[in-house]
Each structure stands twice: as structure tokens, then as C-alpha cells.
Amino acid sequence: MGSESDCRSEGVILGVDGGTTSTICVCMPLLPFSDHRQLPEPLPILGRAVAGCSNYNSVGENAARGTLEQVMAEALSKAGLNHSAVRAVCLGVSGVNHPTDQEMILNWIRDIFPGHVKILVENDAVAALASGTMGKLHGCVLIAGTGCIAYGFREDGREARAAGAGPVLGDWGSGYGIAAQGLTAVVRAHDGRGPKTMLTNCVLKSLNLSSPDEIIGWTYADSSWARIAALVPVVVSCAEAGDQIANDILNNAVQELATSVKAVVHRLQLAGEDENGSFPVVVVGGVLEANKSWDIGKEVINSILKTYPGASPIRPKVEPAIGAALFAWNTLVKEAKENGH
Amino acid sequence: MGSESDCRSEGVILGVDGGTTSTICVCMPLLPFSDHRQLPEPLPILGRAVAGCSNYNSVGENAARGTLEQVMAEALSKAGLNHSAVRAVCLGVSGVNHPTDQEMILNWIRDIFPGHVKILVENDAVAALASGTMGKLHGCVLIAGTGCIAYGFREDGREARAAGAGPVLGDWGSGYGIAAQGLTAVVRAHDGRGPKTMLTNCVLKSLNLSSPDEIIGWTYADSSWARIAALVPVVVSCAEAGDQIANDILNNAVQELATSVKAVVHRLQLAGEDENGSFPVVVVGGVLEANKSWDIGKEVINSILKTYPGASPIRPKVEPAIGAALFAWNTLVKEAKENGH
Numbered sequence: 001m002g003s004e005s006d007c008r009s010e011g012v013i014l015g016v017d018g019g020t021t022s023t024i025c026v027c028m029p030l031l032p033f034s035d036h037r038q039l040p041e042p043l044p045i046l047g048r049a050v051a052g053c054s055n056y057n058s059v060g061e062n063a064a065r066g067t068l069e070q071v072m073a074e075a076l077s078k079a080g081l082n083h084s085a086v087r088a089v090c091l092g093v094s095g096v097n098h099p100t101d102q103e104m105i106l107n108w109i110r111d112i113f114p115g116h117v118k119i120l121v122e123n124d125a126v127a128a129l130a131s132g133t134m135g136k137l138h139g140c141v142l143i144a145g146t147g148c149i150a151y152g153f154r155e156d157g158r159e160a161r162a163a164g165a166g167p168v169l170g171d172w173g174s175g176y177g178i179a180a181q182g183l184t185a186v187v188r189a190h191d192g193r194g195p196k197t198m199l200t201n202c203v204l205k206s207l208n209l210s211s212p213d214e215i216i217g218w219t220y221a222d223s224s225w226a227r228i229a230a231l232v233p234v235v236v237s238c239a240e241a242g243d244q245i246a247n248d249i250l251n252n253a254v255q256e257l258a259t260s261v262k263a264v265v266h267r268l269q270l271a272g273e274d275e276n277g278s279f280p281v282v283v284v285g286g287v288l289e290a291n292k293s294w295d296i297g298k299e300v301i302n303s304i305l306k307t308y309p310g311a312s313p314i315r316p317k318v319e320p321a322i323g324a325a326l327f328a329w330n331t332l333v334k335e336a337k338e339n340g341h
Numbered sequence: 342m343g344s345e346s347d348c349r350s351e352g353v354i355l356g357v358d359g360g361t362t363s364t365i366c367v368c369m370p371l372l373p374f375s376d377h378r379q380l381p382e383p384l385p386i387l388g389r390a391v392a393g394c395s396n397y398n399s400v401g402e403n404a405a406r407g408t409l410e411q412v413m414a415e416a417l418s419k420a421g422l423n424h425s426a427v428r429a430v431c432l433g434v435s436g437v438n439h440p441t442d443q444e445m446i447l448n449w450i451r452d453i454f455p456g457h458v459k460i461l462v463e464n465d466a467v468a469a470l471a472s473g474t475m476g477k478l479h480g481c482v483l484i485a486g487t488g489c490i491a492y493g494f495r496e497d498g499r500e501a502r503a504a505g506a507g508p509v510l511g512d513w514g515s516g517y518g519i520a521a522q523g524l525t526a527v528v529r530a531h532d533g534r535g536p537k538t539m540l541t542n543c544v545l546k547s548l549n550l551s552s553p554d555e556i557i558g559w560t561y562a563d564s565s566w567a568r569i570a571a572l573v574p575v576v577v578s579c580a581e582a583g584d585q586i587a588n589d590i591l592n593n594a595v596q597e598l599a600t601s602v603k604a605v606v607h608r609l610q611l612a613g614e615d616e617n618g619s620f621p622v623v624v625v626g627g628v629l630e631a632n633k634s635w636d637i638g639k640e641v642i643n644s645i646l647k648t649y650p651g652a653s654p655i656r657p658k659v660e661p662a663i664g665a666a667l668f669a670w671n672t673l674v675k676e677a678k679e680n681g682h
Contacts, residue, residue, distance in 0.1 A: 162532035167509070168560050168569070170525035184511035191503040192604030219509050223564070228509070263533030 011087035012046060012079065013332075014072055015325025017127045018054035018093035021226075023067050024321040025049050025075040030087055031329055039134055043322060047079030055095040056104075065108045068093075072112070088118035090328035092127025092320060118335075120328055124320065125151035125161075131323025132282030132314035135330035139280030139312075140264050142300065144257055144287035146229040148174035152264035160267045162260040167225060173256035175229030175287050181249045182235040183219060183228070186212050189245075198243040199235065206234045232287060240294045253287070254296060258303035271308045278310040290315065352428035353387060353420065354673075355413055356666025358468045359395035359434035362567075364408050365662040366390050366416040371428055372670055380475055384663060388420030396436040397445075406449045409434075413453070429459035431669035433468025433661060459676075461669055465661065466492035466502075472664025473623030473655035476671035480621030480653075481605050483641065485598055485628035487570040489515035493605035501608045503601040508566060514597035516570030516628050522590045523576040524560060524569070527553050530586075538586040539579045547575045573628060581635045594628070595637060599644035612649045619651040631656065 010030040017024045027047040031039065051071040056064035068091065076082060089109060096102055102121045109119050129141035129151065140152040148171050149164030167176050186203050188194030190212035200212060207218055219228070238246035261281060265271055270279040281304060288297035301313040316323065351371045358365045368388040372380065392412040397405035409432065417423060430450060437443055443462045450460050470482035470492065481493040489512050490505030508517050527544050529535030531553035541553060548559055560569070579587035602622060606612055611620040622645060629638035642654040657664065 160532075162534055165525070165528045165557050166561060168521055168524070169528050169557065170522075180509050181511075183509070184506070187506045187510050191501075191601075192608050193503055193600050216506050216510065220507060259534050260532075267533050 012076075012081060012085050013325045013328045014075060014086055014089040015127070015321045015323065015328060016054075016068065016071065016089070016091040016093070017124060017320035017324055018064075018068065018091060019124060020053055020055045020058050020094055023051045023054040023071050024319065025051075025071040026319075026321045026325055027075045027079040027081070028322070028325045028329070030332075039326075043318065045322070046081070047075040047077070048321075049074035049078060054093055057095040061104070064093075065105075068105070068108065069112060083113055086113055086117050088120070088328040088332055089113065090120040090122065090127070090324040090331075092122050092124040092130075092324045092327075094124040096121060096123045118328065118332060120331060122324075122327070123151070125149060126153070126327060127320035127324040128284045128316070129153065129280075129282050129323065130327035130330075131284070131316040131318050131320045133280050133323075135323070135326030135328075136280075137327060137330070139282060140261050140268075140270060141282040141284065142257060142261050142288065143285045144173055144175065144283075144296075145285035146175045146226045147171060148177070148257060148260070148285070148287070150257075150260035150264045152268045152270060154268050154270065158268055160264045162263040163256070171256075173253040173260065173287070175232045175285075176225045177256070178235055178249055178253050178287065179228045179231035181252070182231055182238075182246065183215055185245045185249065187215055195245065197245040198238045198241060199246055202234050202238050203231065206231065233292075236292050236294050236296075240292065250294060250296060251299075254299040254303060257288075257296075257300045258307075261300070261304050262307055265304075265308055265311075271310050275308060276310050278312055279308075280314050281311045282314045282316060284316060284320070288315075353417075353422060353426050354666045354669050355416060355427055355430045356468070356662045356664065356669060357395075357409065357412065357430070357432040357434070358465060358660065358662035358665055359405075359409065359432060360465060361394055361396045361399050361435055364392045364395040364412050365660065366392075366412040367660075367662045367666055368416045368420040368422070369663070369666045369670070371673075380667075384659065386663070387422070388416040388418070389662075390415035390419060395434055398436040402445070405434075406446075409446070409449065410453060424454055427454055427458050429461070429669040429673055430454065431461040431463065431468070431665040431672075433463050433465040433471075433665045433668075435465040437462060437464045459669065459673060461672060463665075463668070464492065466490060467494070467668060468661035468665035469625045469657070470494065470621075470623050470664065471668035471671070472625070472657040472659050472661045474621050474664075476664070476667030477621075478668060478671070480623060481602050481609075481611060482623040482625065483598060483602050483629065484626045485514055485516065485624075485637075486626035487516045487567045488512060489518070489598060489601070489626070489628070491598075491601035491605045493609045493611055495609050495611065499609055501605045503604040504597070512597075514594040514601065514628070516573045516626075517566045518597070519576055519590055519594050519628065520569045520572035522593070523572055523579075523587065524556055526586045526590070528556055536586065539582060539584040540576065540587055543575050543579050544572065547572065574633075577633050577635050577637075581633065591635060591637060592640075595640040595644060598629075598637075598641045602641070602645050603648055606645075606649055606652075612651055616649060617651050619653055620649075621655050622652045623655045623657060625657060625661070629656075 051067045053059045054064045054067040105121045137153045142150045150162045153159045186200045271277045392408045395405045395408040446462045478494045483491045491503045494500045527541045612618045
């Protein structure tokens with residue numbers, strides 16, 4: 001408690017991970033401005049709060065703004081602090097793609113804090129990358145959950161993305177893409193266009209349906225992408241049991257995900273001109289978690305390493321909200337160095 | 342006029358093509374019960390009416406029922422007749438997939454006509470097939486517009502279908518499927534995952550967009566499948582201009598569509614046990630129309646003929662509503678023969 005109290009007197013940092021499902025805010029003490037390799041473990045968290053969706057494309061501007069204000073106030077309140085203790089805030093919010101998005105959210109947040117507070121508004125991919133690099137905005141992050149996207153950043157400020165175009169535009173490495181291919185394989189086997197597959201019985205059992213004919217009705221009864229993506233574990237377990245079709249689907253997803261990362265690395269020259277340089281690749285999201293013997297994340301990393309042997313794969317140990325806070329901290333450190341402190 | 346008046350005294354037949362975009366009803370005189378190869382040309386049409394959507398999955402039961410009642414009343418009125426002149430009705434309605442669907446619509450129509458009127462309720466694929474076979478329910482019909490489906494029928498009553506599972510479940514030969522692959526190719530070329538393609542400039546010009554970045558927003562701004570499918574001519578013109586990616590997309594669509602027909606023909610043994618027997622293949626829908634030098638329909642037929650040399654490809658000369666009327670007529674002829682007349 002003693003050291004935390006000391007930190008607290010220096011001020012705190014807020015990190016926000018604003019997603020379409022939920023929004024998380026953590027309050028951390030301002031860490032000493034030393035090298036990020038010397039960060040304390042575990043990281044000190046003074047307060048943490050969870051709220052609903054803050055993607056304004058999804059819930060509208062007023063609701064998104066209210067959610068962001070509320071989740072930050074709650075995290076501060078849990079830390080026993082008020083807004084005047086804050087030195088910096090980083091919000092990594094999904095749906096932020098253009099400078100106009102950044103500016104809009106910046107204006108919302110600007111009003112809440114004193115003028116000297118550093119406020120950073122970024123895409124949620126920044127928070128995910130920083131959760132693996134402990135705050136440094138350098139390298140490539142691959143996110144594969146219901147959707148998928150590869151996002152790369154150079155320290156000189158250049159950035160690039162690949163995939164992230166949603167189900168209509170061919171995100172075949174996403175959870176949605178894998179599951180939709182699994183459902184398609186069942187329909188094709190049923191109507192004679194494709195080979196028989198274990199997926200038929202496994203998918204029907206999982207959805208509590210009695211015939212593949214019912215899959216069409218089930219699919220279009222609800223337009224939620226997450227509902228389709230929830231079938232990924234069925235495809236993985238069929239692949240683990242040796243089903244060829246399920247293995248083909250996962251191998252295809254691995255290639256798609258690896259291609260997204262490679263496209264970003266190539267465009268940003270993250271591996272240097274000789275393509276052998278070192279750079280972090282942070283992998284996050286349900287599709288890439290190492291919880292199965294058929295490990296999609298591991299296969300993606302292997303494919304990336306074949307092209308870029310200098311890639312350093314990282315599975316983050318902290319959540320994206322902490323990544324956002326560490327990115328804010330890292331920005332303060334950089335600015336202090338530039339100012340000669 | 343004289344012969345039409347004679348026919349009219351024998352009663353008339355209504356044929357209805359009920360689609361998701363529009364519903365068409367034609368009123369035809371009862372043709373003589375002779376061989377269908379001796380049908381008059383052009384076929385005599387006493388009245389024709391057009392109304393809105395009659396797919397109850399799309400507009401609800403009450404609206405669908407109202408549309409069907411209205412379009413039939415209007416076609417009769419244009420022929421200067423009332424419901425008592427009707428001998429038989431065939432409704433080919435999209436969305437009819439199960440006996441329960443048929444029964445529901447049958448109950449709607451039963452009430453309008455006298456008890457002796459023959460009423461047939463079928464999927465709209467039946468009307469499309471009959472428009473090519475001049476009323477005979479035998480062979481395979483391939484429909485490829487915004488969606489695609491292959492539907493096969495044997496004279497002994499057995500039937501089978503393939504594809505028709507919609508955009509999520511891999512109808513890659515549909516107009517939607519072709520256009521979505523075109524859009525995907527533009528996104529992939531832009532973010533470095535795929536080769537450059539002529540599609541980029543052609544699609545952007547067609548959509549009045551200035552950058553591939555805007556395609557994601559355009560795609561998800563509206564969930565209409567037909568809006569995406571409207572890009573098929575762009576893919577076809579790029580393929581005709583020699584673009585490799587556009588050619589790959591169309592060749593893939595051809596294989597998908599041909600595979601659907603072959604699956605149906607195989608399951609129903611339409612070509613007999615030696616697979617050399619003769620059977621009709623009726624091809625309909627915007628994707629299969631022979632209006633381009635890159636003729637998707639012709640390529641599909643060539644692929645089918647390689648597997649089933651006895652297939653007789655037919656591009657219908659009459660509309661599906663007339664097909665429905667001819668199917669009703671054909672049913673009356675069969676029943677008369679069975680009753681020894």
C-alpha cells in the first residue's frame with residue numbers, strides 16, 4: 001500500500017478498452033519513467049470498471065459518450081480518487097478509423113479533465129498491441145475473434161491495416177468466417193455438392209437441429225455475427241478428430257490470418273529492408289488462444305516466422321485496457337525525454 | 342379473337358409467379374388437351390397483372406395473401422372474366438419449401454374459388470422449370486439471379502435441390518456471390534493481401550467512391566443482397582477485358598453452378614443409370630442470360646454436358662408465370678388421361 005500511495009501522489013493514468021461488447025477502464029499509478037522492461041509485476045491496478053458498448057457506430061454518439069464518461073468515473077471512484085488526480089488517458093475505442101472520429105471523441109473527453117491532462121484517442125487495435133508490447137506502439141497486432149484484423153505501427157507514426165472488412169468482404173480467418181465455412185460444408189455435404197464430413201453431426205448436435213435442411217432457417221433467423229462465430233469450437237474439435245473438411249477450413253483460416261500480418265509487415269517494412277529484422281507480433285482474440293491441441297494461433301505464428309524469421313510472437317499477459325494505460329504512460333515518458341527530463 | 346372466345350367458354354387457367362421483388366399473374370384460355378409439342382405460338386394470354394412481393398417470409402402472411410388475391414383478380418378483370426371462369430390455378434411462390442407452407446397458401450386460395458377448381462401451390466422454381474419444359478415437371482432448373490438454386494423433379498414425384506442456401510452459406514455462383522468476391526478482390530488488392538486488379542477502378546467508378554477504404558462503409562450501409570448483386574456486370578466487363586481475378590471469379594461461379602445441377606441430376610438419376618439419358622436443364626435468371634461475350638450460362642451448360650452428354654439445355658422463351666399456367670394445364674391433361682378421357 002505504501003508504494004501505491006506514493007505513486008498516487010504523482011498522479012494516475014486511465015486506460016480504456018472500448019469494444020462493441022463491453023468497455024473496460026483501468027486506473028494505474030504513474031510508474032517511474034524508467035525502461036519499460038523494468039515494469040513491476042504484477043502491474044499495480046488502483047481501480048477497474050466495466051460498462052457496455054462504446055462503439056458509437058453501434059449505439060450512437062450520446063450513448064457511447066455516456067458510457068466512456070461513466071466507466072472512467074467509476075474506475076477513479078474505485079481507486080478513491082477524482083478527475084484531478086489524472087495525468088493521462090488513453091482510449092482505445094473500436095470504430096475509430098478516421099481523424100474525424102478521433103477528434104469527436106477527443107472533444108467529449110477534453111471537457112471532463114483539466115487542460116494539462118494528456119488525452120489519446122486510438123483504435124482498439126492500439127490497446128491490443130500495447131498490451132503485448134507493454135505500451136510501445138511498434139509492431140503488428142493480429143486480432144481474431146468474431147471478426148479479424150491485422151494492424152501495424154511504426155515508431156515514426158506510419159500505420160497500415162489488412163482484413164477487418166467484415167463477413168461480406170472475405171474475412172475468412174475470423175471466427176465468423178471459420179464457422180460460416182463449417183456450416184457451408186454441412187449444407188454442401190447434404191445436397192451432394194461436397195464430401196461427407198463429421199461437421200454434419202457435430203453442428204446439428206451443437207445447434208439442437210435434427211436435419212441439415214434446418215440450417216438455412218437457423219442461419220437467417222438472426223443477423224448476429226457472434227452467434228455464427230460461436231461455432232468455431234465445433235470446427236476445431238472436428239479437425240482434432242481428423243475430419244479432412246474441418247482441417248481444410250482451419251488451414252485456410254491460418255493462411256488468411258498469416259497473409260494479413262505479412263501484408264502489413266511488408267507495407268510498413270517492419271522487418272527492415274532485408275526482411276530479417278526483429279519486430280513484435282501480438283496475437284489476441286478467441287480464435288488465436290492456445291486452448292486446443294489444434295492451435296490456430298501457433299500455426300499462424302509458424303507461417304509468419306517462415307517469411308519473417310525476426311518476428312517476435314507475443315501472447316499478451318495483460319488485458320487491452322492495461323495496454324491502453326501503458327501506451328499513455330509510454331507517451332508521457334517519450335515526451336519527458338524529448339523535453340530533456 | 343374468335344378462337345380466344347371459344348377457349349374462354351371452356352374456362353381459363355391462372356399462372357402466378359410470386360417472387361420477392363414482384364408477383365406476376367397471367368390468365369390463359371384452357372388449351373386443347375393434346376400434346377404439349379403442339380402448343381400454339383405465341384401462346385394466347387387473355388390478361389396479365391403485376392403486383393409486389395408475395396414471399397410471406399419477407400412481407401408477412403397478410404400482405405402476401407392480399408397480394409396474391411389482388412394480382413389474380415386483376416388478371417381476370419383484364420381478361421373481362423370473373424372467378425367462376427377459372428378451371429385451374431398454379432401458384433409458384435418463393436419461400437414455399439415445406440408442405441406446411443403449401444397448405445397455408447392453399448387455404449388462402451381455396452376460399453376464393455369454387456370447390457371444383459384445381460389449385461396447385463409450388464415453389465417458384467416449379468414455375469421456372471415449367472416455363473422451359475412447357476408445363477412438364479421433369480428435369481432440372483437452375484436459377485441464378487441475386488441468389489441461386491438448382492431444383493430437380495422426376496415425373497414419379499421425387500425432387501431434390503442444391504444450393505439456394507443464401508450468402509452466408511456459400512452460394513458463390515449467385516449474383517450476390519460473384520459481386521461479393523469482386524468487392525473482396527478490391528479490398529485484398531488495396532491492403533496488400535491480393536494481386537492488383539482492374540476491378541478496383543471499375544468498382545470504385547460504378548459505386549462513385551474515391552478510395553477502396555470506402556468500400557467497407559458502402560457494403561455495410563445497407564443489408565440488401567440485390568444491391569451487392571447489381572455489381573455483376575462490372576465483374577463480367579473486367580473479365581471480358583482480360584482481368585485475371587475477374588476471370589477467376591466467373592470461372593469459380595461457373596463451377597459452383599454446374600456442381601449444383603450435377604448434384605441434383607445425380608441424386609435423382611435424371612440421366613438414367615448409365616448417366617447418358619436425356620433430360621431438360623432449364624437455365625434462368627440475370628446471371629445466366631446470354632447478353633455478354635463472357636456467357637456464364639453457356640459455360641455452365643458446357644460443364645454440365647461434359648458430365649451428362651444427354652442434357653438438353655433450355656433458355657425459356659416465356660416467363661415463369663406462363664410456366665405456372667402451363668404446369669396447371671399439364672396437370673389437368675394428366676388427370677383427364679388417368680380418368681380415361
